[in-house]
Amino acid sequence: MTAESPALPASTVAHAEPHAPTGHAQRGISNPILGMMLFITSEVMFFSGLFAAYFSTRAANQPWPPAPFKDILNPLSLIIVATIILITSSFTCQFAVWSIRKGDRKGFIRNISITFVLGIVFLVMQAYDYTLLFADGMTLGSGPFGTTYFTLTGFHGAHVFGGVLMLGVILYRGMAGQFSSKHHDAVEAVSLYWHFVDVVWILLFSILYLT
Amino acid sequence: MATQVLHPAAVPAYRGGLYEWLTTTDHKKIGIMYVINSFLFFLIGGIFALLVRTELAAPGIQLFTNEHVYNEAFSIHATVMIFLFIIPMLAGLGNFVVPLMIGAPDMAFPRINALSFWMLPLGGILLLLGFLTPGGAAAAGWTSYPPLSEKGALASPGPGQDLWIVALILIGTSSILGGINFLVTIFKMRAPGMTLFRMPIMVWTMLVTSVLVVMATPVITSALVMLFIDRNYGGSFFNPQTGGTAVLYQNVFWFYSHPAVYVMVLPAMGMISEILPVFSRKPLFGYKAFIFATAGIGALGFSVWAHHMFTTGAVFLPFFSLMTFLIAVPTGVKMFNWVFTLFRGQLTFSTPLIFAIGFLTMFLIGGINGAFSASVPIDFALQDTYWVVAHLHYVLFGGSVFGMFAGLYYWFPKMTGRMLDEGLGKVHFVLMFVGFNLTFFPMHMLGIQGMPRRIADYASDAGWNDWNLLATIGGFTIAASILPFIWNVFVSLRNGKIAGDDPWEANTLEWATSSPPPPYNFDRLPEIRSERPLFDARHGQVGHGGHGKRGDDDAPKALEEGHHDSQGPTA
Numbered sequence: 001m002t003a004e005s006p007a008l009p010a011s012t013v014a015h016a017e018p019h020a021p022t023g024h025a026q027r028g029i030s031n032p033i034l035g036m037m038l039f040i041t042s043e044v045m046f047f048s049g050l051f052a053a054y055f056s057t058r059a060a061n062q063p064w065p066p067a068p069f070k071d072i073l074n075p076l077s078l079i080i081v082a083t084i085i086l087i088t089s090s091f092t093c094q095f096a097v098w099s100i101r102k103g104d105r106k107g108f109i110r111n112i113s114i115t116f117v118l119g120i121v122f123l124v125m126q127a128y129d130y131t132l133l134f135a136d137g138m139t140l141g142s143g144p145f146g147t148t149y150f151t152l153t154g155f156h157g158a159h160v161f162g163g164v165l166m167l168g169v170i171l172y173r174g175m176a177g178q179f180s181s182k183h184h185d186a187v188e189a190v191s192l193y194w195h196f197v198d199v200v201w202i203l204l205f206s207i208l209y210l211t
Numbered sequence: 212m213a214t215q216v217l218h219p220a221a222v223p224a225y226r227g228g229l230y231e232w233l234t235t236t237d238h239k240k241i242g243i244m245y246v247i248n249s250f251l252f253f254l255i256g257g258i259f260a261l262l263v264r265t266e267l268a269a270p271g272i273q274l275f276t277n278e279h280v281y282n283e284a285f286s287i288h289a290t291v292m293i294f295l296f297i298i299p300m301l302a303g304l305g306n307f308v309v310p311l312m313i314g315a316p317d318m319a320f321p322r323i324n325a326l327s328f329w330m331l332p333l334g335g336i337l338l339l340l341g342f343l344t345p346g347g348a349a350a351a352g353w354t355s356y357p358p359l360s361e362k363g364a365l366a367s368p369g370p371g372q373d374l375w376i377v378a379l380i381l382i383g384t385s386s387i388l389g390g391i392n393f394l395v396t397i398f399k400m401r402a403p404g405m406t407l408f409r410m411p412i413m414v415w416t417m418l419v420t421s422v423l424v425v426m427a428t429p430v431i432t433s434a435l436v437m438l439f440i441d442r443n444y445g446g447s448f449f450n451p452q453t454g455g456t457a458v459l460y461q462n463v464f465w466f467y468s469h470p471a472v473y474v475m476v477l478p479a480m481g482m483i484s485e486i487l488p489v490f491s492r493k494p495l496f497g498y499k500a501f502i503f504a505t506a507g508i509g510a511l512g513f514s515v516w517a518h519h520m521f522t523t524g525a526v527f528l529p530f531f532s533l534m535t536f537l538i539a540v541p542t543g544v545k546m547f548n549w550v551f552t553l554f555r556g557q558l559t560f561s562t563p564l565i566f567a568i569g570f571l572t573m574f575l576i577g578g579i580n581g582a583f584s585a586s587v588p589i590d591f592a593l594q595d596t597y598w599v600v601a602h603l604h605y606v607l608f609g610g611s612v613f614g615m616f617a618g619l620y621y622w623f624p625k626m627t628g629r630m631l632d633e634g635l636g637k638v639h640f641v642l643m644f645v646g647f648n649l650t651f652f653p654m655h656m657l658g659i660q661g662m663p664r665r666i667a668d669y670a671s672d673a674g675w676n677d678w679n680l681l682a683t684i685g686g687f688t689i690a691a692s693i694l695p696f697i698w699n700v701f702v703s704l705r706n707g708k709i710a711g712d713d714p715w716e717a718n719t720l721e722w723a724t725s726s727p728p729p730p731y732n733f734d735r736l737p738e739i740r741s742e743r744p745l746f747d748a749r750h751g752q753v754g755h756g757g758h759g760k761r762g763d764d765d766a767p768k769a770l771e772e773g774h775h776d777s778q779g780p781t782a
Contacts, residue, residue, distance in 0.1 A: 031319045031395050038391040042429045049433025049463050053448055056459045066454075141445025144454040151440055151448075 036189035040196045043159070047200055050152055054207070057144045065145050072136055073209055082125040083205050086160075089118035090198040093167075097191045103181035105174065112171050112187075115194065119164040126157050149208060156200055163197045166190045236321035237730055238310050241328050243626055245303020246619070248332055252295035255339070257690060259288035264650070264686035267679050270671040281667035282350035283371070287338070289353035290375065293475070294382045295335045297611050301478035302389050304618050305417045307626060309393060311721035311728060312411045314402025314736045319395035323388050330385035338378035341371030349375035352665060354468070355438065357449035357460050362442045373442060376435045383428045383435075386474075390424030393417050402720070404739030408502070411719045411742060412495060415502050416481030419509040423470040423477075427513070431467030434460055458525045465516035473512045475607055476574075477505060479614025480545060483567045486621050487549055488743075489717045490564035491556025498742055501548045504541035511538050521590045528587045535585035542578055546571075561715075562636030566617035569644055573609025577602060580655065595665075598658025604651045616643075616696075623700075624714050628726040629707030635699035642692030649685025653678035718743035 029037075058064045065072065073079075093115045099107030130150075133139075140150045170190050173179065179187055232240060262284045266274045275281045306324065310317055318324045341348030346369020351360035355375065360367050397418050401410070410418075438460065440446035447453035449460045488495045495501060511534060517526040518535045549571055558564065580602045584590045593599065616639075623631050657678050662669060669675050713722040722745055724733050737748040 029399075031399050034399060035320060035391055035395045038394055038425055039387075042387050042391070042425045045426050046429035046433050049430040049466070050437075052463065053433070053437055053459055056456055056462075057448065057454070060456050061454045139445075140440060141447075144447050147440065147446040147448060147455075151437065151446070155436075 030185045030188075032185040032189050033192070036192050040192060043196065047155070050155060051203075051207075054148045054152060057148050061144045066143060069138055069142075069145050072133065072138055076209055078125060078129055078132075079205070079209060082122050082129070083201065085118050085125070086122045086198055086201050089115045089122070090195055092118065093191045093194045097184075097187055100174075100179050100184045100187050101181055105177070105179070108179065108187070109171065109174050112167060112174060116164060116167040116171055119160060119167060119194075123157060123160055123164065126153065126160075152204055152208065156197070156204055159197050159200070163190070163194050166193060234325075236317070236325050238306050238318045238321065238324060239626070239728060239730075239732075241324050242303050242305075242307030244328055245299050245306055245331070246626075248328075248335075249296050249300035249303055252291050252335055253300070254693070256288050256291035256296055257693070259284050259291065261686055261690055263288060264683040266667055267669075268683035269680065270669050270676065272668055275667065278667045279350055280347065282352075282665070283342070283348045285665060286349050286352050286355075286375075287341075290338060290349070290379075291335070293353060293471070293607075294379060295331065295338070297475045297607060297615075298386060298471070299331050299382075300615050301420075301475065301611070302386070304482070304615065304622065305393065305413070305420075305478055306389070308622060308721050309414055309417050310396060310400065311625075311724065311732055312414050312719050313397065313400060313405050314720050314733060314739070315396060315400035316731050316733070318392050319400055320392050324392055327385045327389040327392065330381050330388075334378040334381035334385070337374050337381065341369075341374045344370045344374070347371050354461075354464060356464075357438065357441065357457050360438060360442075361450060367442075373439065376439045376442075380432055380435050383432050386424050387428050390421035390428070393421040394425065397421075402736050402739060404744075408499065409739055409742045409744075411481075412484035412498070412501055412505075413478070413481035413719075416477040416484075416505055419505050420474050420477045423474050423509055423512060427467040427470040427474075430463055431471075434463035434467070437463075458520070458523050461520050461523065462517070465519045466513075469516040469519065470509075470512045472606070473508055475611050476614075477508065479570065479611045479618070480505070482614050482618035482621070483549065483570050484552075485717075485719060486563045486567045486617050487552045489621075489715050490559045490561060490567075491553050492559075493552055493556045494718075494743060494746075495548060496551035496554075497544075497548045500544055504544040504548075507541035508538060511541070518585060518590075521587055522594045532585055532587050536582065539578065539582055539585075546575065546578075561620075562631065562633055562640065563617045563621035563715075565637065565640050566613050566620060569613040569640065570610055570617060573605055573613055573647065577605030577609050580605060593658055595663055596658035597654040597662045597664055600664050601651050601654035601658060604647075604654070608647060608651070613643075616640075621715070622721075623703070624710030625721055625726050625728070627704060627707075628710055629703050630710050630714060631703045631707060632699050635695045635702075639692050639696045639699065642695070643689055646685045646688025646690075646692055649688060650682045651685070653681045653685075657682075713745065716749070718746045720744055723748075 092111045096108050096111035096115060099105075099111055138146045138149070140147055167190060170187055173186065232244065235241060235244075262274060263281070266272070266281055266284075272278070272281075275284070306318070339348070346367070348371040349355065349360075349367065351367050351372060355372070358366055360372055362368055397410070397414060437446065437448040441448050441450060441455070447455040449455045449457050451457055484495055484501060514534045515531060515538060517531040520526050521528060521531070553568075580598070584593060584599065584602060620631055620636055623629075657675055660674060660678075662673070662675050669679075710726045712725055714726075715722070720733075720736065720739075721728070723737055737744050740747055
């Protein structure tokens with residue numbers, strides 16, 4: 001049957017979907033989730049570079065914070081509230097994942113909405129905190145302390161912003177009914193990213209404010 | 212076997228010409244676009260190299276109006292060659308072959324794959340736009356060390372350096388997304404039977420390369436971001452005057468850029484390891500040893516970055532020297548793999564094999580002169596001389612470029628359905644091999660005689676004139692060697708011999724489908740019981756008393772026979 005054509009005539013074996021040939025059984029972790037984990041790995045390395053720069057700069061500049069900015073980050077009340085808000089949002093995000101795993105779409109939408117709002121509140125608080133620091137005369141250009149502080153928190157803030165956008169997409173898709181207990185890889189992936197952003201903040205908070 | 216003829220409309224048809232290419236998410240088309248784009252940048256980078264070599268042909272400033280323009284020329288030459296030619300050319304060939312080699316229909320994320328590709332021409336254009344800005348393009352070398360790359364009267368005040376930073380961040384992001392795509396594809400999309408230790412070596416090297424890309428590239432992104440902040444927002448990461456540390460940049464930069472050396476050579480090693488067995492009619496000697504050596508190089512690659520900074524005084528020399536020497540061990544293992552694959556093989560000296568042997572010999576020299584620099588006292592003497600230029604070109608040109616040309620000659624039939632001309636291929640090789648050695652071997656002498664790299668002019672009584680003239684002649688010979696290649700491609704696309712599915716009698720799955728493959732790659736796959744499924748399919752039943760005529764069987768027929776579902780001996 002194959003003699004006539006060199007171009008693999010069997011060619012014509014039917015596949016319902018060309019992109020999912022038989023035999024490519026999906027076992028274990030799904031592609032989008034693995035992709036997100038690898039993306040987070042690369043993000044961890046990006047922040048490692050920034051953290052390395054922070055520690056190296058700090059070691060070269062003692063005392064830290066330098067004299068003009070000795071108490072500029074105090075009091076911590078605003079930033080502690082922001083931290084609690086971000087940590088809470090990680091919990092609500094996980095509740096949303098558990099809801100959709102059970103097929104509870106209403107619970108999913110409720111929890112993801114709360115997460116989305118908490119993310120925005122965190123960003124607003126960070127922006128407000130920046131205006132306070134600017135008013136006290138600390139900017140990106142005011143020496144190693146200002147440079148490292150705004151670079152690290154700024155890039156974290158940018159990642160929170162990215163996460164909020166992702167949450168918005170997930171929320172929209174959830175409201176359009178695109179997720180079910182079986183099909184919600186995007187939700188799992190976004191929640192991983194959100195937890196990552198949260199963990200980076202906990203590290204940042206501990207290093208920038210507590211030590 | 213239950214087959215069912217599909218109505219042609221059931222297979223998504225290709226849309227017309229240009230629109231299809233601009234919007235495609237097919238890994239094969241994207242791979243070919245990677246190759247074409249990288250080749251165009253190779254020509255651009257090559258023109259800059261010729262400008263640099265012309266300037267250096269004799270003492271004095273002849274070609275350029277001043278040294279700053281010379282600095283732009285060598286900075287853009289190196290940046291283009293590394294980030295827009297070697298890395299994407301290898302990624303592009305990987306993009307074409309990896310899904311085919313593991314029996315997958317496409318990459319795991321086809322649209323991200325297209326995004327990765329399109330960031331490259333964008334980044335390249337941004338980089339070259341620097342020439343149109345006041346102050347010209349980036350001129351601080353491809354390493355862009357501060358304070359050279361900082362804003363300052365004598366440094367890089369213009370926007371060219373900023374465009375360089377933005378371009379590199381874009382290209383780096385493209386690499387990261389590509390690396391993630393390769394890893395998910397390799398881990399999740401393998402055909403049934405394709406276990407990790409049955410994967411072709413090329414796939415293994417792409418796997419390790421992708422791990423390096425995903426873990427190292429973000430670190431240079433952070434360095435570039437900090438440099439950008441220093442330059443544009445008054446930051447003080449790298450500026451000692453305001454409390455920064457200049458060596459910090461070198462650490463963060465080389466934490467990526469040393470693994471990047473392996474990103475640039477491991478896939479070429481993978482290509483060689485596919486080509487040598489096919490053209491010596493033997494399995495690769497020490498398949499598993501090769502894989503562990505590759506993983507070893509990848510792991511050690513993260514612990515040697517500071518050997519680029521021996522003379523800064525900010526480095527723990529014994530550790531980094533020792534780790535650098537250790538890298539020679541897995542690399543030596545690979546040399547044995549390759550040499551013993553050739554040993555007593557039935558060699559067919561087709562163009563891919565010749566280029567592969569070019570890789571072996573030139574990379575060997577590059578490895579040995581690299582080991583010299585790993586020794587701290589010798590490095591202190593040779594630091595920043597032409598010895599380093601000789602070394603890096605023997606590794607990146609003698610290694611990566613010869614390897615990728617071997618790969619291009621080897622897979623061109625699969626990509627286009629036509630064979631390249633052997634005669635022109637050999638002319639290409641001879642010219643390139645001679646030109647390469649004429650250019651870069653004299654640089655060893657220049658380095659030992661103390662000629663510093665990155666200078667536009669030198670004293671006429673320093674004794675460097677003859678070697679420099681020789682290197683310039685070699686440079687133009689390399690340029691000439693590209694012409695038969697381009698001619699070969701154009702002629703062969705129109706009139707080349709029809710390749711057929713498996714012109715080389717190869718071992719791996721990409722040769723089990725048509726040339727070029729259909730959009731969905733495979734209609735069916737042979738059984739995968741070893742790392743050489745096609746060899747098994749061709750010769751599988753010899754040991755089982757079936758008919759043993761080997762050479763004259765065409766692959767699909769043999770596949771058919773080797774397959775349990777088929778009608779067996781009636782085929």
